[in-house]
Amino acid sequence: MKDAVLETDLRLLSLQVESWKKLHNFISYALDKSKPLISVMQEGHFTETRSILLQESEHVFEELNIVEEAAGKTMNVLQRATSLRGVRELSAEEARRLEMDWNAVFTKLGVLQGKLKARRKELRSRSAISVSLRRLFARRAAVA
Amino acid sequence: MAEAESVIFPRAARRSWPPKNPGAGQDSCFLRGKTSCVLDIRLLILNPDPVFSDDTLTHFYAMEQVESRIVRTLSDAIYVLLRENVDLFVVEGETAVAIEQAINARQHFPSLEILCLTSESPNAVSTEQLDQQKIAFVGTDIPANQLRRRLRTILSAFERQTGASSEGIDPCHSLVGNLNQFSAAEVLQMSCLGQRSGRFTFKSRRGNSEIYLHHGMVRHAVFGTLEGEEAVAEIFRWRQGRFYFEEGIISQVQTVSRPWTHLLIDNLQKLDETVDSVGLSAHL
Numbered sequence: 001m002k003d004a005v006l007e008t009d010l011r012l013l014s015l016q017v018e019s020w021k022k023l024h025n026f027i028s029y030a031l032d033k034s035k036p037l038i039s040v041m042q043e044g045h046f047t048e049t050r051s052i053l054l055q056e057s058e059h060v061f062e063e064l065n066i067v068e069e070a071a072g073k074t075m076n077v078l079q080r081a082t083s084l085r086g087v088r089e090l091s092a093e094e095a096r097r098l099e100m101d102w103n104a105v106f107t108k109l110g111v112l113q114g115k116l117k118a119r120r121k122e123l124r125s126r127s128a129i130s131v132s133l134r135r136l137f138a139r140r141a142a143v144a
Numbered sequence: 145m146a147e148a149e150s151v152i153f154p155r156a157a158r159r160s161w162p163p164k165n166p167g168a169g170q171d172s173c174f175l176r177g178k179t180s181c182v183l184d185i186r187l188l189i190l191n192p193d194p195v196f197s198d199d200t201l202t203h204f205y206a207m208e209q210v211e212s213r214i215v216r217t218l219s220d221a222i223y224v225l226l227r228e229n230v231d232l233f234v235v236e237g238e239t240a241v242a243i244e245q246a247i248n249a250r251q252h253f254p255s256l257e258i259l260c261l262t263s264e265s266p267n268a269v270s271t272e273q274l275d276q277q278k279i280a281f282v283g284t285d286i287p288a289n290q291l292r293r294r295l296r297t298i299l300s301a302f303e304r305q306t307g308a309s310s311e312g313i314d315p316c317h318s319l320v321g322n323l324n325q326f327s328a329a330e331v332l333q334m335s336c337l338g339q340r341s342g343r344f345t346f347k348s349r350r351g352n353s354e355i356y357l358h359h360g361m362v363r364h365a366v367f368g369t370l371e372g373e374e375a376v377a378e379i380f381r382w383r384q385g386r387f388y389f390e391e392g393i394i395s396q397v398q399t400v401s402r403p404w405t406h407l408l409i410d411n412l413q414k415l416d417e418t419v420d421s422v423g424l425s426a427h428l
Contacts, residue, residue, distance in 0.1 A: 008202065052216070
């Protein structure tokens with residue numbers, strides 16, 4: 001069976017991870033000195049990805065209850081990486097910090113995604129009736 | 145049953161609906177509440193704002209045996225459609241934008257099943273356009289329960305034929321191969337240069353198609369309801385599947401009259417246009 005809340009959480013998380021990966025691809029490109037050209041189109045795509053993350057991150061983290069762990073580092077990354085050219089001009093130390101913050105958020109999201117997928121797998125092996133009964137008894141135990 | 149009839153399908157699509165399984169449809173067990181008869185339907189959903197405008201996404205994700213993938217832009221959608229097989233491409237959004245994107249996708253993928261979910265019911269002109277392009281549509285400005293039932297009705301038509309393709313290596317197959325190693329253009333080019341006569345069968349998850357050659361000329365092509373050059377154009381885009389060639393089978397029907405070289409150039413050009421439209425190099 002499918003749990004609607006779990007499916008929504010996984011969907012939000014997948015979208016967030018995807019945007020987060022896209023951002024990393026852009027940052028890696030910008031930091032790669034062997035690729036000297038940064039086109040207007042690439043800057044446009046980067047801004048679009050950044051805009052999506054700025055809009056959605058807080059909402060997604062609230063839904064997933066990870067605001068405290070992830071929101072601060074996310075904003076660090078998004079504020080430091082203002083444009084591809086800006087990323088290219090970062091000092092080695094700033095670039096290292098940017099990647100560390102990116103990695104901290106990515107790790108958090110990845111671990112949570114794994115947990116939710118495991119939960120989904122467990123749910124799929126159970127019938128709807130057994131899940132409902134389990135919930136019912138859990139609620140009674142809590143009331144008692 | 146009234147529910148199933150209220151779903152707005154284009155006239156042309158209604159004739160061929162359901163597309164792959166004539167046994168499924170309004171009387172399917174899905175409508176009677178047994179969702180287990182629907183097997184792994186793969187959806188590609190184009191939704192520019194999937195986090196904040198997720199009403200229909202919630203419905204799709206709650207359905208059993210439905211595998212969904214979300215993209216935010218049409219170029220991302222085309223990128224995925226070029227590489228993966230999907231049963232249904234869902235375009236969701238503001239009415240005008242969604243219709244434009246659905247029609248745009250139709251230009252690149254003539255046989256793709258497309259469902260347009262518009263924020264309000266389209267006007268007569270748009271309805272006619274969608275009808276002509278064989279694009280099904282549903283206005284999402286209806287109560288959630290009703291919308292969920294309509295979406296389930298539509299998906300019930302996409303019960304996929306599971307299992308591997310039934311063909312094995314037969315002595316009469318003079319050439320057998322995989323499309324991910326040799327594209328349709330390559331094998332057809334080779335056969336046409338060799339002045340071959342016979343039938344190519346292409347099998348993929350999108351369905352089966354046939355191209356008949358006669359003395360190195362394409363004589364007839366068929367894929368589902370598509371025939372002639374349209375069918376050839378469709379097969380050109382396939383990157384997954386198997387093919388085999390049977391020497392000496394000649395078609396009595398002739399639906400293609402242009403020389404192979406013209407077909408090849410036109411179709412490769414179209415493919416280039418599709419690839420350009422997604423800015424494929426940006427993804428690679």
